[in-house]
Amino acid sequence: MQEEFNEIFLKYHDIISLGVYGTAIGLILIGLYAVLMKKNLVKIVIGLTIIDAGIHLLFIGIGYINGGTAPIFSPGYEDAAKRMVDPIPQALVLTAIVIGFAVTAVALSLVIRLYKHHHTAKIDQIKSLKW
Amino acid sequence: MVITPIHYIVVPLIAAFAIPLLSKIHKELFRIVPGIVMFYNIIISFVLMKEVNEVGYISEIIAGWEAPWGINLMITPFSGFLASLISVLGFLIWLYQYRFKKVIDVDEIKSYGILQMMMITGAIGIIITGDIFNLFVFMEIVAITAVSLTSFYRGRDGAEAGFKYLLIGGFASALILLAILILYTQVGTLNMAEIAEKMHTIPLGIKSTILILFIVGFGIEAEMFPLNGWAPDAYSQAPGPTSAAFAGIVVKAGIYGLIRVIYTLFDIEGAFDFLIIAGLVTMIIAEFSAVKQKNLKRMLAYSSIGQMGLVLIAFGIGTKTAVFAALFLMFNHAIIKSLLFMTGSILMYNSKDKTISSIHGIAKNLPFVSIMFAIGAFAIVGLPPFSGFWSKLYVLTAAADKEMIMLIIAILGVSIVEIVYYFRVVNKLYFATDIEHLDIFKPSNNSLIAMGILTITIIVIGFYPDLITGYLHNAADILLDRSSYIDFVLKANVPIQ
Amino acid sequence: MKKVLVIILLVIIGYFLANTFINIPFGENRIGDINAEKPTAAGYYLSNTKEKSKVANIITAIVVNYRGLDTLGEVTVLFLASTGIASVLYRRKEEEEETERLSLPSSTIIRSGARVLFPIIALLGIYVFIHGHLTPGGGFQGGTIVATGFLLMLISYKGFNTNHNRMTWIESLAGLTFIFLGIWGLIADNTFLGNIPEVGKLNSLLSGGLIPIIYIAVGFKVAVELTGILDILLKIKPKK
Numbered sequence: 001m002q003e004e005f006n007e008i009f010l011k012y013h014d015i016i017s018l019g020v021y022g023t024a025i026g027l028i029l030i031g032l033y034a035v036l037m038k039k040n041l042v043k044i045v046i047g048l049t050i051i052d053a054g055i056h057l058l059f060i061g062i063g064y065i066n067g068g069t070a071p072i073f074s075p076g077y078e079d080a081a082k083r084m085v086d087p088i089p090q091a092l093v094l095t096a097i098v099i100g101f102a103v104t105a106v107a108l109s110l111v112i113r114l115y116k117h118h119h120t121a122k123i124d125q126i127k128s129l130k131w
Numbered sequence: 132m133v134i135t136p137i138h139y140i141v142v143p144l145i146a147a148f149a150i151p152l153l154s155k156i157h158k159e160l161f162r163i164v165p166g167i168v169m170f171y172n173i174i175i176s177f178v179l180m181k182e183v184n185e186v187g188y189i190s191e192i193i194a195g196w197e198a199p200w201g202i203n204l205m206i207t208p209f210s211g212f213l214a215s216l217i218s219v220l221g222f223l224i225w226l227y228q229y230r231f232k233k234v235i236d237v238d239e240i241k242s243y244g245i246l247q248m249m250m251i252t253g254a255i256g257i258i259i260t261g262d263i264f265n266l267f268v269f270m271e272i273v274a275i276t277a278v279s280l281t282s283f284y285r286g287r288d289g290a291e292a293g294f295k296y297l298l299i300g301g302f303a304s305a306l307i308l309l310a311i312l313i314l315y316t317q318v319g320t321l322n323m324a325e326i327a328e329k330m331h332t333i334p335l336g337i338k339s340t341i342l343i344l345f346i347v348g349f350g351i352e353a354e355m356f357p358l359n360g361w362a363p364d365a366y367s368q369a370p371g372p373t374s375a376a377f378a379g380i381v382v383k384a385g386i387y388g389l390i391r392v393i394y395t396l397f398d399i400e401g402a403f404d405f406l407i408i409a410g411l412v413t414m415i416i417a418e419f420s421a422v423k424q425k426n427l428k429r430m431l432a433y434s435s436i437g438q439m440g441l442v443l444i445a446f447g448i449g450t451k452t453a454v455f456a457a458l459f460l461m462f463n464h465a466i467i468k469s470l471l472f473m474t475g476s477i478l479m480y481n482s483k484d485k486t487i488s489s490i491h492g493i494a495k496n497l498p499f500v501s502i503m504f505a506i507g508a509f510a511i512v513g514l515p516p517f518s519g520f521w522s523k524l525y526v527l528t529a530a531a532d533k534e535m536i537m538l539i540i541a542i543l544g545v546s547i548v549e550i551v552y553y554f555r556v557v558n559k560l561y562f563a564t565d566i567e568h569l570d571i572f573k574p575s576n577n578s579l580i581a582m583g584i585l586t587i588t589i590i591v592i593g594f595y596p597d598l599i600t601g602y603l604h605n606a607a608d609i610l611l612d613r614s615s616y617i618d619f620v621l622k623a624n625v626p627i628q
Numbered sequence: 629m630k631k632v633l634v635i636i637l638l639v640i641i642g643y644f645l646a647n648t649f650i651n652i653p654f655g656e657n658r659i660g661d662i663n664a665e666k667p668t669a670a671g672y673y674l675s676n677t678k679e680k681s682k683v684a685n686i687i688t689a690i691v692v693n694y695r696g697l698d699t700l701g702e703v704t705v706l707f708l709a710s711t712g713i714a715s716v717l718y719r720r721k722e723e724e725e726e727t728e729r730l731s732l733p734s735s736t737i738i739r740s741g742a743r744v745l746f747p748i749i750a751l752l753g754i755y756v757f758i759h760g761h762l763t764p765g766g767g768f769q770g771g772t773i774v775a776t777g778f779l780l781m782l783i784s785y786k787g788f789n790t791n792h793n794r795m796t797w798i799e800s801l802a803g804l805t806f807i808f809l810g811i812w813g814l815i816a817d818n819t820f821l822g823n824i825p826e827v828g829k830l831n832s833l834l835s836g837g838l839i840p841i842i843y844i845a846v847g848f849k850v851a852v853e854l855t856g857i858l859d860i861l862l863k864i865k866p867k868k
Binding site for chain 3: 016017032064066082086088090098103113116
């Protein structure tokens with residue numbers, strides 16, 4: 001079963017790698033586009049989270065090893081250490097997701113306050129300070 | 132109990148988690164506890180600086196895993212110097228704001244104290260950590276607290292400045308994360324010493340991509356042009372003590388990140404020239420923008436950006452004298468700009484529309500604050516006998532050693548611009564008489580003591596620069612010695628007993 | 629005009645990123661020999677976690693122990709975010725009485741469904757963070773699941789209120805537990821967050837020394853903090 005999977009995987013390896021990297025870079029670019037072009041503050045915050053999502057996907061992507069399994073010693077597979085994928089990026093991405101969440105939450109609270117103050121969420125109508 | 136670098140992080144964290152509970156016991160505790168923590172930070176700095184000047188490096192490993200595998204905290208004379216500077220400033224800022232907003236609700240002030248304390252802790256964490264991802268985590272602590280503090284006042288446009296800061300800061304952290312990711316694929320480690328050791332194995336193309344991502348990411352925090360759009364707004368909208376903390380503490384941490392990456396991690400020569408050019412552009416644009424400002428805090432913010440440009444230039448020259456001069460500049464900028472923001476925000480508190488023209492002639496009513504503002508202004512433009520004079524002189528000496536004539540001319544020219552706008556303010560403070568000031572807000576005694584300590588430091592260092600130049604020379608030597616840092620972390624690290 | 633400039637910028641950035649990642653082959657083994665004399669960090673974790681930490685889930689060992697300072701920072705970031713949001717959206721007493729929680733009128737089906745689901749979701753979350761060292765998941769994931777349960781209750785019941793006083797206590801005590809377990813390591817083992825792994829055996833609930841205890845504290849803290857953040861962010865509607 002495992003060997004069969006590995007065979008299929010290696011056959012389509014290029015397409016899969018293009019898929020992972022392409023999706024991640026695509027997400028980063030889409031997020032940047034939203035941050036730079038959108039006028040609505042909430043959409044800008046969403047753009048920021050999309051950039052984060054792209055980077056997190058890249059982290060998982062670089063940690064993968066062909067034919068590797070999850071870095072957990074399941075009962076019965078206690079000596080699988082040699083076949084495991086890189087655990088560090090997965091640990092880092094956990095930290096990065098939590099930090100990204102915290103930043104998003106603070107950003108949304110600022111949006112709520114801006115909306116209360118200016119009665120709009122359009123960025124071009126909020127210019128007490130020059131942008 | 133032995134004092135080790137981890138105390139810098141653990142003690143403020145205990146306080147931060149305990150303050151919500153402590154304030155149920157007594158209402159005054161959440162004001163006092165951050166002060167105790169800040170004072171303890173000074174004790175830690177004192178002990179560690181004494182130790183590090185004898186042994187050269189201190190490395191503490193976390194959770195018992197040795198350096199390339201676990202996270203380690205590093206105190207070198209360079210990082211120890213910055214950490215002590217931040218500790219002392221943090222305590223003075225706490226002293227300055229001790230009775231800050233006594234009148235408003237308890238809950239609001241409670242979060243202010245926690246955020247201020249954790250911003251300082253985050254900055255110290257950036258400086259003492261030896262692990263690149265850990266540095267990123269501490270940078271996010273600083274970013275989140277700084278944004279929350281910027282938008283603390285509801286009457287001002289704080290939320291707008293905060294949102295701008297958050298957007299740019301979020302972009303910066305995304306870039307740093309991307310840089311760490313690419314770096315990890317190349318060297319397979321996150322420990323800074325091991326990265327530095329394996330740096331030469333990375334192909335040049337990828338190496339320069341990583342470096343660009345790092346420079347842009349840290350450049351935002353270090354107010355480098357053109358990434359400093361957040362700074363004037365954030366400085367002018369934040370509460371007064373927070374502006375002082377931004378100038379004295381947050382920016383220092385950003386510069387530290389930039390310097391650690393360029394000096395220790397990477398071995399690309401071109402990065403130094405890039406620093407000179409970036410610093411020059413930053414300095415010239417910021418100083419000329421400062422002249423146009425009508426709001427005093429915005430003017431100080433632009434001046435701060437300009438000074439950071441000068442620091443970048445000095446680091447870019449890269450010789451021993453230049454690094455020494457850059458450290459001296461950072462020290463001076465920290466104490467002088469904090470003083471200017473402290474006095475400036477008291478002056479601004481008495482103005483109607485926060486502009487310079489509404490505080491004409493206020494020196495009669497606030498003599499102490501005005502004289503301290505004037506001393507700060509004279510010191511920052513580099514007039515003898517104040518401390519700012521020496522640092523500028525050393526930068527010019529370093530540039531002259533490398534025969535960079537154009538650089539010297541540019542620095543001197545910009546100094547004239549600086550003199551113009553600072554003297555204009557001081558002149559109006561003392562000699563303009565077109566406004567009558569009634570109903571003056573006097574600073575409390577603890578604020579006066581904090582500002583007085585900074586003023587005395589400026590004058591004393593001006594007369595006896597030797598008091599700190601020894602430390603700074605030592606720090607500069609260590610910073611330039613890339614290989615001994617690597618060797619120490621990777622070979623000879625033992626937990627401190 | 630701006631659109632064209634932005635698209636050109638994006639194309640340049642995309643080109644550089646693609647160019648960089650072409651040189652980083654997908655699925656390549658960069659760990660190297662895990663039993664080498666001086667393995668890479670990942671190799672060291674893979675080969676040593678089983679004996680030295682006695683934790684089945686290597687990611688948990690990295691998050692809580694090897695890179696424990698990161699996690700402490702991460703918990704702090706979350707704590708500061710909730711403190712910061714409370715300060716940004718702070719309301720005085722009189723304003724507090726004028727606002728209420730944003731909620732759509734919910735039907736009986738949703739309300740009864742929420743009431744049935746809430747204990748199950750909370751139980752699942754607690755299960756996930758108690759078994760953080762054995763199965764995928766852990767404090768952050770489990771805490772988030774518990775917070776989703778609270779979110780369900782918050783949006784379907786107008787009268788459902790969280791007890792702020794109790795939440796402050798749980799938040800502070802969980803944070804202090806993390807730090808004091810770290811200090812225990814400092815006293816017992818001479819390094820902060822040092823572990824005592826001699827307890828229990830691999831793949832049983834009681835294994836890994838202090839790691840599961842720290843992760844449970846993190847789980848409580850995350851659950852409470854996320855619930856608090858959601859509560860503050862939802863309470864924005866002016867009362868008519």
